[in-house]
Amino acid sequence: MYDQVHSIFDRIAPVYDQLNDWLSLGQHRIWKEMTVKWSRASWGNTCLDLCCGSGDLAFRLARRVGKSGKVYAVDFSAQLLGIAKQRYQSQYPQPSIAWIEADVLDLPFEDNQFDAATMGYGLRNVKDISLCLKEIYRVLKPGATAAILDFHRPESPLMRSFQEWYLNNIVVNVATNMNLKEEYAYISPSLDRFPIGSEQVNLSLQVGFEQAVHYPIANDFMGVLVVRK
Secondary structure (H helix, E strand, O other), X not given: OHHHHHHHHHHHHHHHHHHHHHXXXXXXXXXXXXXHHHHOOOOOOEEEEEOOOOOHHHHHHHHHHOOOOXXXXXXXXXXXXXXXXXXXXXXXXXXXXXXXXXXXXXOOOOOOOEXXXXXXXXXXXXXXXXXXXXXXXXXXXXXXXXXXXXXXXOOOHHHHHHHHHHHHHHHHHHHHHOOOHHHHHOHHHHHHHOOOHHHHHHHHHHOOOOEEEEEEEOOOOEEEEEEEO
């Protein structure tokens, strides 16, 4: 499963940002701003962005922490990191971001290192959600917050049916036209395996977080898990 997901993200890298804009009607920018806000990142902080993709959350974090802060952006896809680095090099002045190819289940950082953390559309794809949460807990400073954005199965049967229709017909059809049907068809079945919000909260508390809240957004199609060490 890990190798399959790794391969998928390498293949979609060239059109990742374009597809996100089309499929969310540009709304993903709002959801990402909300996630960064909930992370409580502030001026001068040292922050972590996991599963950074092409860098959207990392850039937003960097703007929050300013020149005196630092952002470490981690992803396992060399192709997506390459695109993130290209975007980074086009920025003037360049924000303080370190791009790191690594596995979120085995982070190359010391304990209690970060003031805040974010993750966008990554928790659903890891092979061990509890271990991922443990690693986030380990590297956060006491009292620090992480905000984790991902798809979410709505509680309403009607909205759940609409989400399944949208993913299987709109998303897959758009991806098919770009020869990426297989890469995007995996989203719906991955949601069937992904813990709902209340289960994510329970997992977070089990690994040691002092507080955990799951906020449904975008008509419950998305959710942000906010945890505090």
